[in-house]
Amino acid sequence: MKKYEIDWNTLIKAFSTDKQCFDYFQRLKWGNGFICSRCGCTEYWSISEIKFKCKNCGYQSTLTTGTMFQNSHLPLLQWFRAIWYIVSCRGAVDATEFQKAVNIGSNRTALNVLNKIRDVMGQIEREKFSGNVYVDYFSVFTRTKKESRDAYIAMTKEEDNSLRIKMQLKKAYNTADIGRFIENCISEESTVVSAKVNFYGYYGEFDKRLPHNYRYKVSDKIGADNKLLITNKIFTYLKDRQLINVHQGSCSLAHSERYLSECCYKFNRRKKKPDRMFNEILKFMIRN
């Protein structure tokens, strides 16, 4: 497995003390100043560097109150390192390497942190595709036949012509499962396009049990330029970048879905720099 060089210098230049993390966190959370989460008052007494008391209602809160970091015992500096590591790995993160690089003592905590960030990646990507959406499926985790599993893939072209994907594990070989995938990833009234006739039913006949509020089309073309999109090409890219097919021991179904979230998030930002992703994830975790 390829090892990715992590540009720790960039992170350390910006964040090497807890204070720097607090200040940045505070800016992302409140912009210019404190806002009481209970009454909205902007005046406060500082109890400590990260603890505040509202001058109006007396409510005491910490910097992380009301954010996804609220119940975490991990210091912010380590969270920052964790997020930075994950967005800097061009391929999918290996849990053991991650734990070592971020220096988290327990592997359970390391996995929790990794999974939390993967969930955030999934949530950031939750907006459904619309318009012409191309769908297909392929096998992932193919070390042995027994371990391999099919994943659905939805592909769409943005206005700027960039290609975006969503993936979901196939849980059953039936129309209801395909229906769930379509409803989860694609908004109603869209046109669902597939080159595989058998994606929708059998022998060219559309299965009437598919969700009704979509148009279905069998075609190998998508987008305004009618450019042929080949699932295999995307799959090869994902494999080359090690976004897929990296083994992490036995993957439970839940972990595999998270794993696909990371894969799609990174694919959809393949031209973005790590700092853009770092800020996006941090902001989401502070505001949600």
Ligand SMILES: [Zn+2]
């Ligand atoms: Zn208050």
